Amino acid sequence: MNLLIKTIVITTALCLCLCATAQEHHDHENHATPDVHEHHDRNHDGADSGPATHAGHGASDGPILARTQDIDSALAQGGEPIVADVLGVVCDFCALAMNKIFSKREEVAAIYVDLDTKALNLVLVPGASMSDQTIADLAVQAGYRIADVRRGDEALGTAT
């Protein structure tokens, strides 16, 4: 009887957890992009032939595009640069999750998650586009949340 009571208690607790989790997931979906601002600047700069570097800061708040070989190569082919500030990215598993989710997308030519700047750096394949909402939704799939998205010259730090 003792076992039965404990079993019922634990099962009830698990059911409550399921309900709470479902509600939380619903909340995430409804508030996935509270601070995302749309940017439509499609201009981008050419490739940087220098070594891979961490992002600096451009004219706007937030880091500019980090440079890796893949990112430079994708930029040289004319892909759109995107920098997204990510909340909660504090470890390599976080970076791995973002990489796995975004790399599956055919629009993405290059990706680098910079833990120092907490920024998701993307370059799209030439001619492809990805909305801020899609970026936010994909970040939620990875378990994180986007705070801001910058594109084009703003992402490259060349906006005036």
Place this chain on the structure above:
Amino acid sequence: MRALLLLALGCLTSIASLARPVSYAGGWTVIGESDRQSSSALVHYTPSPTMSLGLKTEVNRDSDFALYSVHPTFLAKRWFGADYQGNLYFHGGIGVASGISDNDGSDQMAIYGGVMADWETRSVFVGYRNRYLEAGNYASQFMQVFRAGFAPYEGDSGDLHTWLMLEIDHRPSDPDSVTATPLVRLFKGPLLVEAGYNLTVNQPLLNFTYRF
């Protein structure tokens, strides 16, 4: 033979329950743990970013029984910040407990559940986990673990990340109910490995997590 295989598995693997028990949507994770009382292996799949569902095998060396269970974990809440992340999880499982080694007891239904919570920045980590296990004639156990640690340097993506941690565990049913284990966590890409030594009962701690 089955007992030998389970013990070998237990010696080789361990469960890093305090390291991201829910992955990204579509991700698989293999986790192992070996502490002063038990060794276990868990494989889980994450269908949504708020839950994972796994199969777990746990060998309790003190009480000579093995546990085979379905193991769901739910992310109840994640707190986000530019420089931190906090998580509250509920975990549980239901399965069968069987005697191993010299324990010829019959199979018993087993059920367990508990709470996990953690908060971390790139250089500070604190975490807590508890579990109540009811395994018929084999065990009625409560345990809780508190862990705190720091990273001596902040590695970037793909770098080797190193953490120094102290784990305090409390198992009221054990003669040594409270023990302390200093450990090192090494983290690179999809692999996390932890190695420590329980100073109270002189037992090693070995954990790993591999995510893909």
